[in-house]
Amino acid sequence: MKQEKMAVWVAGALLALSSSAFADTVVKIGFASPLSGPQAHYGKDNENAIKMAISDLNASPITVAGQKLKFELVSEDDQADPRIGTQVAQRLVDADVKAVIGHFNSGVSIPASRIYSEAGIPQLSVATNPAYTQSGYKTTFRLVGSDSQIGGALGRFAVMGLKAKNIVVIDDRTAYGQGIADEFIKSLGAMGKQPLKHEYTTDKANDFTAILTSIRALKPDVIFYGGADAQAAPMVKQMKRLGINAKLMGGDMLNTPTFIQLAGVDAAGHYSAVAGGVLGQRAAGKSFEARYKALYKQDIVLLGPQFYDGVMLVADAMKKANSLDRAKFLPLIGKTGYKGVTADFSFDALGNLKNAPVTISEVSNGSWQVKSVAH
Incomplete structure (x- = not known):
């Protein structure tokens, strides 16, 4: 047993x-x-x-x-x-x-x-x-x-691609929004230009009437926004209501279906840049x-x-x-x-992606359409 x-x-x-x-x-x-x-x-x-x-x-x-x-x-x-x-x-x-x-x-x-x-x-x-x-x-x-690459590509596109003369910057004071806005401004400076005005908001705001009213008289060609789609969408609708015909331009957090859904027909003709190539x-x-x-x-x-x-x-x-x-x-x-x-993928000594592409797109026919890819 x-x-x-x-x-x-x-x-x-x-x-x-x-x-x-x-x-x-x-x-x-x-x-x-x-x-x-x-x-x-x-x-x-x-x-x-x-x-x-x-x-x-x-x-x-x-x-x-x-x-x-x-x-x-x-x-x-x-x-x-x-x-x-x-x-x-x-x-x-x-x-x-x-x-x-x-x-x-x-x-x-x-x-x-x-x-x-x-x-x-x-x-x-x-x-x-x-x-x-x-x-x-x-x-x-x-x-x-990084924002250096994205902001730089957007700055060059605004000046050389859109031939913008009157540029205004708005950012939401987050690390993302402020960071990309600062890099956009740096890229303008490298081309001998400066924004006419730099305004600030928050990532919780949805009423930009006061800010937009304050810049309307400047007749901007481009308004750069450092922030997310949930704020950019009401911003373009309010721009339209106030008779501001500027192009809104921003980073990758604008480049979403949500921006188009929230902004509706007012999304058309606005720009974003994504840190990446065309999938x-x-x-x-x-x-x-x-x-x-x-x-x-x-x-x-x-x-x-x-x-x-x-x-x-x-x-x-x-x-x-x-x-x-x-x-x-x-x-x-x-x-x-x-x-x-x-x-x-390959990284530099600091961990940054080497040879990172930046894709600039415009809302056209209800979707984001690629305009250019920069490196």
Whole structure:
């Protein structure tokens, strides 16, 4: 009887050891974006794309150090709020994620970057404010071009493309809005021009009548707005009502279906620039776009594809390092030559994306139409 019990115990132990040997190693990937509030449409787009990346990796598992990996998403809502963003960052650190893809907003990404740096966790963000990579952290990487590139491209397009003479700037005082407005003004200065006026609002405002009335007499050709689509849409409607015929121009947070939906017919003829190339001009990008639409029954909102690339880039670095040790795979992110759906990724010493394209588009016939691509 004792021998039978011993045999059963040994068989059970061997089975357990066998199961353990073939068990997948779980790899947690952190994600943070605004998933509630007025910027939730950006965050949900990012989350949709990152879920696609996790699903793709798990459908064709990679092996690292002899172990098959199973990727798991740890998703957090930072509400586009710097204070909440730092709390979210600490939660992701406590969850022992291997990397963080996020945040979406510069104002959240910048303070969160210190927390990730102290934990040695790589952070791949779409933050465009130049300050994001200027702290010297070895953990920060920018998946798109910076405001310097976007603001510069918009400034040159305003002066040389639109032949604008009277330019006014409005920004919402966020890290994103102020950052891109400042870079736009710098680009004007490089061409010997200055805005006639620089006005300020907030990212919660929706009535710009006082500001617009104050600049109407200047007869602006272009009004540059540093801010998001939820504010830009009522702004163009109020411009129309006040008889201001200027072109509104802004960064990537204007380049959404939401801007067109909210502004209606008044969206036509206004411009935006996105830190990235034309997705459909890359075979992988075109395929991704088709899969995204088929899966979620909607168009890509803005930078979701970059979040997808961020996950894939981290997985590629783990595979090349043959290790899940951050100290070993982190340096390989900085040395990557990964070809993604949005770009051929390589980073400079600060973690900035090299050769980052900027796409300028205009609303025409109810959609954003590409006008030019700059590098």
